[in-house]
Every structure is written in structure tokens, then in C-alpha cells.
Amino acid sequence: MAENEKKTNRIVKFFRDLRSERKKVTWPTVKETTKQTGVVIVELIAVAAIVGVLDLAFSKLFMWLAQII
DSSP states (O other), rough: OOOHHHHHHHHHHHHHHHHHHHOOOOOHHHHHHHHHHHHHHHHHHHHHHEEEEEEHHHHHHHHHHHHHO
8 A cells, every 4th residue: 555655656746846847948939949940951951062072072982993993
């Protein structure tokens, strides 16, 4: 019986703590979200360009090496 009460108390405490923590959460504004999304898209394009250039360079290098061998 005491075991069940301990489990119940832990579950109740968990949900009380959960509600308390959710009150502390601050959500970004639409402006902040838009700005951060723009930054992510720009970084994604930059990384894709770098990977594309490296892929092209390595493929040319391997084609050149294949001609030599």
C-alpha cells in the first residue's frame, strides 16, 4: 500500500513540476523566428555551395588521376 502511495506521489510531483517549468518557458516572437529561419537558410545555402565546390574539385581530381593511371 505504501509503495503505491509513493508511486502516486512521484507522479503527482512530476506533473506539478512539469506545470511549473512550462510557466518558465519563453517563446520567441514572430520577428525573432523569422530572423533565425533566415539565418539557417543562408547557412544551409553556404554549406551546400561549399560541399558542391569540394565535390566538383574532388571529382575532377579523381578523373585526372584516372587518366594518369
